[in-house]
Amino acid sequence: MTHFLDINKTDIADLKTMLSTAHDMKQARKGLPKATPDSDLPLKDHMVALIFEKPSTRTRVSFDVGVRQLGGQTMVLSGSEMQLGHGETVADTARVLSRYVDLIMIRTFEEATLLEMAEYADVPVINGLTNRSHPCQIMADILTYEEHRGSIEGKKVVWAGDGNNVCASFLHAAGKFGFDVTFTGPEVLNPEQVFVDEARKAGVAVEIERDPTKAVKNADLIVTDTWVSMHDAPSARERRHNLLRPYQVNDDLMKAAKDDALFMHCLPAHREEEVTNSVMDGPQSVIFDEAENRLHAQKAVMRWCLDK
Numbered sequence: 001m002t003h004f005l006d007i008n009k010t011d012i013a014d015l016k017t018m019l020s021t022a023h024d025m026k027q028a029r030k031g032l033p034k035a036t037p038d039s040d041l042p043l044k045d046h047m048v049a050l051i052f053e054k055p056s057t058r059t060r061v062s063f064d065v066g067v068r069q070l071g072g073q074t075m076v077l078s079g080s081e082m083q084l085g086h087g088e089t090v091a092d093t094a095r096v097l098s099r100y101v102d103l104i105m106i107r108t109f110e111e112a113t114l115l116e117m118a119e120y121a122d123v124p125v126i127n128g129l130t131n132r133s134h135p136c137q138i139m140a141d142i143l144t145y146e147e148h149r150g151s152i153e154g155k156k157v158v159w160a161g162d163g164n165n166v167c168a169s170f171l172h173a174a175g176k177f178g179f180d181v182t183f184t185g186p187e188v189l190n191p192e193q194v195f196v197d198e199a200r201k202a203g204v205a206v207e208i209e210r211d212p213t214k215a216v217k218n219a220d221l222i223v224t225d226t227w228v229s230m231h232d233a234p235s236a237r238e239r240r241h242n243l244l245r246p247y248q249v250n251d252d253l254m255k256a257a258k259d260d261a262l263f264m265h266c267l268p269a270h271r272e273e274e275v276t277n278s279v280m281d282g283p284q285s286v287i288f289d290e291a292e293n294r295l296h297a298q299k300a301v302m303r304w305c306l307d308k
């Protein structure tokens with residue numbers, strides 16, 4: 001079974017094939033109305049379940065549109081409205097859904113839920129975000145970087161703020177695609193050490209630098225994300241804001257990086273918190289290209305999972 005669970009669990013040749021397929025499919029659609037199906041329909045007669053245990057705009061809409069462009073059909077399921085949210089096991093849910101659908105995408109809390117779904121499903125499972133990672137986002141981000149600046153190999157990516165699930169997937173990708181990562185944020189919000197060690201073992205540099213201005217020196221890409229993720233307790237908001245305020249991405253920080261550095265954010269953003277409006281809407285920002293590329297990257301991920 002070909003699941004897409006995490007970038008560090010996927011072969012680099014396959015990751016590169018997916019990005020190249022995504023690029024080609026994007027080019028082929030240029031100028032077409034958004035609802036137009038692709039010229040070939042590899043997901044014709046395929047049903048895809050999109051399960052959400054957390055809110056979503058981009059993941060929900062881009063997967064739904066992507067499946068339809070590929071000729072398939074979707075059902076969007078809210079975890080709380082399924083028996084899954086009322087005591088049915090993940091394993092039983094996986095076995096039942098496998099009798100109805102050809103592919104499952106799940107956004108959930110615990111990574112263990114994703115892994116159990118993958119273990120018991122007879123169809124491919126795609127990670128649409130867990131508390132620990134967000135691989136579809138980083139596939140879109142690499143596609144975006146390479147469209148603007150060419151190969152990401154050997155580049156310096158700086159993550160500013162919370163060492164969260166999206167940061168983890170950047171670290172997974174660093175080891176695979178061969179780029180360096182500098183994390184700048186408070187020590188208590190460091191990325192998980194296991195991801196740092198794994199990237200270093202794969203031969204890339206991972207630096208931890210508490211001073212954000214020093215961290216972004218020579219950066220090719222600066223990335224940040226919300227200071228309070230969906231899995232974080234709302235009561236932690238004030239403490240997190242106090243810890244993270246020095247790591248806001250603003251014009252001064254962008255100026256301290258390379259002149260042609262790009263700015264990324266997976267969105268949704270909290271404007272004037274982790275990033276200023278001037279950076280979000282400035283010339284170095286590629287945030288809406290990232291959002292668009294979720295669609296193209298995930299279409300390629302689904303085709304790879306289904307060998308279509």
Ligand code: CP
Nearest residue numbers: 056057058059266267
């Ligand atoms: N970036 C991202 O995954 O956005 P959504 O939460 O809107 O899906």
Ligand code: NVA
Nearest residue numbers: 164225229230266267
């Ligand atoms: N880190 C954020 C990403 C949202 C797409 C969260 O998990 O809420």
